[in-house]
Amino acid sequence: MDSIPQELKYSKDHEWVRLENDKAFVGITDHAQSELGEIVFVELPPIGERFNKDEEISTVESVKAASAIINPIEGVVVEVNEDLDGSPELVNTDCYKNYLYALESFSRSDYDELLNATDYGAYLESL
């Protein structure tokens, strides 16, 4: 059973979003990391650039696939998780602790439209 923390919001592309001090942290869900398998590379987005909702923002490569990360809410990239540069497998180890990037001046309405844990769980069931 995939772990789906209650306090996070989710996209149908299997990204999670966590709000913390005016920043929105974005990562991939347990379902996404287990589907991908052993992750060997995370391409981090450029800091300072504004990305739209549903825009392809980075790529995660595993031993069996390369997947686009679809930005779940519009915002400006202010932080990337540098730890993933040398240790991309951290996403497999703990996908909710190891975010990919953080956004500022993000769209509140995009955030509100994301799924809550219950709905995301139901969505996974439906797949």
Next chain:
Amino acid sequence: MVYPYIPHTDEDRKKMLDAIGVASIEELYEGLTEELMLSDSVPISHGRSEDEVLRMITSIAQRNSKGIPFLGCGCYDHLIPSTVQALANLPSFVTAYTPYQAEMSQGLLQAIYEFQSMICEITGMDVSNASLYDGANAASEAASLMIHAKRKATTVLVSSTIHPFALQVLTTWATGAGHRIRLVSEHLGVADFSQLDAEITDDVAGLIVQSPNRYGFLEDYSGIAQRLHERGCLFAISSDLLSLAMQKSPAEWDADIAVGDTQALGIPLGFGGPSCGYMAVTKALMRKIPGRIVGATVDAQGRKGYTLTLQAREQHIKREHATSNVCSNQALAALMTTIHLSSLGWGGMVEAAQQSYVKAHYLAYHLAQLPGISLIWDSPFWCEFPLVFSDAKRMRKFLQELRNEDIFAGVRLSSLTRKPQDELVLLVAVTEKRSREELELYLAAARRVMK
């Protein structure tokens, strides 16, 4: 009659038809409508025997005119040690098709790995792919990489001094992909970077230049990489691989991408092809370089082995998100370059480049003394230079006189560019293979015409 290339007998065919339960070939195609079927009147002649074909091809080949080539324009007559053909013609290399079970073909993978290592050593770059079709193809892949590396970029700046064929391929690529090529102008035969800062608009992904350029001139890229990098753009330099024995390498110019042809190293002239393209990049672009890449590793028992690696960006994995559709390489031609370089070593490569330089400059110096021809620009060149004639009549006479001496005097630039301003320009290439006698023969004929 003998048809050694058609292995199936009538009996074989009958067995195959029986196996799928149809009586005849005609029955197999029954579902096709009348207009899709070829009628009997296909206008091709009957098949011929192997011997007949050989005779026919030989007689066509004998109509080729022979001569001493001073032709270049991207394809050069350099010396090739006989080891190259002897080894590259081994059946295991010649007949090998692209290895689908790549790791089963360790020998081929090792040969490609050696090729990549040599390309990295010569260009100074960190990562090379297994080769591309030719330099023009490599330039278009460089453009594609640039576009995908910079968000919202739509345009690639290209020096107007790059090879006309490379420019054609780039234009085709841009048209199909919906991108734009914008030319950087030239001045005195080399790229003019005086307006570069203004030319790097927000939609620009990078700049592609070539040295030696389409005229044979070597270009100066001081400060160019920095100006591009400050604006988030990439810098690609295209070079004849052999020229890098004598000029600054792409890495020394701080380029992000090195591309070009390896034809000068071990690949014979064959009516302009096949060539072999190389492409190498910095470590930062390791996951964006297109094509196949061979990596060295160890197997479960700790033995050294080779494997295809870093394929995540390719279309069989990334599907419609793939950034390149190059699925192949030029393995046999790359192998010829690899054997050639192994035979020559660094010392031999430098000597070939230096001799080409010295001989080209000897010929250029003496031709420039003659009335009616000039070396219009004062830019440095390596083994190829542009002669400019005072008028078309003398140019024609010059070409004819040298042709009478069995000399191919050079390539008319306008035959490649179709531009009126190139009408009087003749590109003359001199390699280390041209002997002193051949150079004197050229000069003597030239002196007879241009007096």
